[in-house]
Amino acid sequence: MLRTAAAYAWRLIAVGIVVRFAFSVLGEFHRIAVAVFLGLVITAVLRPVAGLLARFVPRPLAVAAALIGGIVLVLGALALVGETVADQRTGLEREFVAGVDRIERRLEEPPFRLPADAFDDLQSRIGKLLSDHRSTLISTALSGASRLVEVLTVLALALFCSVFFTYSGEKQWQWQCEQLPGRARQRFAVGAGAAWRTFTGYTHGILLVAATNAVLVGIALFALGVPLAVPLALLEFLAAFIPLIGSPIALAVAAVVALASKGPLIALVVVALIVVIGQIEGHLLHPIVMSWAVRLHPVVVALAVVGGAVAAGVIGAVVAVPLVAVVWSVYQALRSPADEPA
Numbered sequence: 618m619l620r621t622a623a624a625y626a627w628r629l630i631a632v633g634i635v636v637r638f639a640f641s642v643l644g645e646f647h648r649i650a651v652a653v654f655l656g657l658v659i660t661a662v663l664r665p666v667a668g669l670l671a672r673f674v675p676r677p678l679a680v681a682a683a684l685i686g687g688i689v690l691v692l693g694a695l696a697l698v699g700e701t702v703a704d705q706r707t708g709l710e711r712e713f714v715a716g717v718d719r720i721e722r723r724l725e726e727p728p729f730r731l732p733a734d735a736f737d738d739l740q741s742r743i744g745k746l747l748s749d750h751r752s753t754l755i756s757t758a759l760s761g762a763s764r765l766v767e768v769l770t771v772l773a774l775a776l777f778c779s780v781f782f783t784y785s786g787e788k789q790w791q792w793q794c795e796q797l798p799g800r801a802r803q804r805f806a807v808g809a810g811a812a813w814r815t816f817t818g819y820t821h822g823i824l825l826v827a828a829t830n831a832v833l834v835g836i837a838l839f840a841l842g843v844p845l846a847v848p849l850a851l852l853e854f855l856a857a858f859i860p861l862i863g864s865p866i867a868l869a870v871a872a873v874v875a876l877a878s879k880g881p882l883i884a885l886v887v888v889a890l891i892v893v894i895g896q897i898e899g900h901l902l903h904p905i906v907m908s909w910a911v912r913l914h915p916v917v918v919a920l921a922v923v924g925g926a927v928a929a930g931v932i933g934a935v936v937a938v939p940l941v942a943v944v945w946s947v948y949q950a951l952r953s954p955a956d957e958p959a
Contacts, residue, residue, distance in 0.1 A: 651932060652771045656778030661820040663687055664783050680784045684776070694851065701847045804951060811950035812943045819939045826902045827857035830864055830894060834871070837890050841883055843875045857898075859934045860918050864898060865891055913942055 663683040670679035781789070790809075794802050835850030843849070849871045856863035868891040876884035913921075918938055925937025 647929070647932075648767065648771050649774070652774035653778055654936060655771070655775035656782055657816065658820055659684075659687070659775060659779035660782040660786065661817040662824065663779065664786070664817075667783050676784065680780060683783070684780060688776075698848045698851055702845065808947040808951050811946045815943050815946040816939055819942055823858055823860075826898060827854045829902060830854065830857045830898060833894055833897070834868065834890070838871060838875075838887070841875070841886060842879060843871065843883065843887065844878050845874060849874065859931070860922055860938055861915075862922060862934075864894060868894065913938070913945065917941065 667679045667683040831850045831854035834853040838846035853867040856867035872884050872887040875887045921937040921941045922934050925933030
């Protein structure tokens with residue numbers, strides 16, 4: 618028994634060393650890794666569209682049409698959000714000022730009983746803090762501008778990769794297989810095929826879940842009269858890519874907006890909405906939509922999200938679940954290679 622435990626122990630240590638080395642390499646080239654990951658996501662989304670268009674037009678034209686259509690769709694959504702914010706700017710300023718006054722009066726009443734000059738003192742402290750750290754804020758803004766350039770560079774590289782992945786993915790795949798020894802090709806093909814099926818299934822599933830959540834949130838906020846319903850729905854769409862914790866955070870932002878603009882009653886309704894949508898997502902959407910692509914226990918999903926967030930921030934939280942799902946699917950596919958087709 619001790620010999621068996623030792624055998625498993627050195628294997629676990631070897632796996633840990635490999636994983637640590639992989640994360641170290643990705644840390645050094647994280648922008649390239651993120652660009653390739655985004656390129657694979659774009660490919661998983663656009664490849665079926667390009668394949669459908671390729672039945673009627675040449676494949677290069679089909680790939681270009683799918684890519685340009687996706688870019689136009691994203692830019693159109695961002696333009697809609699910007700136009701909505703611009704149209705509601707005046708009303709939002711008035712509603713938020715009135716909402717902040719209501720919150721101040723509520724905090725001055727029982728049971729809080731804050732002094733009336735507490736918020737005036739807070740405003741003066743904030744103003745003094747901003748004036749004292751003006752140079753730091755300016756340098757932070759400049760660094761944010763450089764970060765924006767990095768983000769645009771990563772997006773451009775992702776689009777560049779997705780074009781070639783979508784257009785000639787089969788040729789690239791065949792070339793990679795030809796570089797391996799003859800014995801390893803079959804196992805590599807089985808494992809990589811399982812990985813791609815799981816990755817595309819997860820991508821399509823999470824897009825469907827995110828779109829459903831965004832539509833439900835947008836309809837509910839619009840019916841409640843909460844301002845910025847469209848931007849908040851878009852925020853919910855983006856937050857849904859972080860399982861378990863993304864949607865509650867986005868809806869918490871919506872609850873704060875509802876509290877400042879419509880009062881505590883509407884904010885409580887939005888909090889109830891957080892619970893309802895969480896139940897729909899956890900007990901209906903994920904089991905139905907994601908079960909055929911990702912078969913992971915909720916505890917594993919939670920640990921993956923938290924571990925990814927600790928290791929690489931928001932990007933790690935987004936990437937963690939599909940990475941764990943892909944690794945698990947490859948393990949299952951290679952566990953009994955004799956039963957797999959050539």
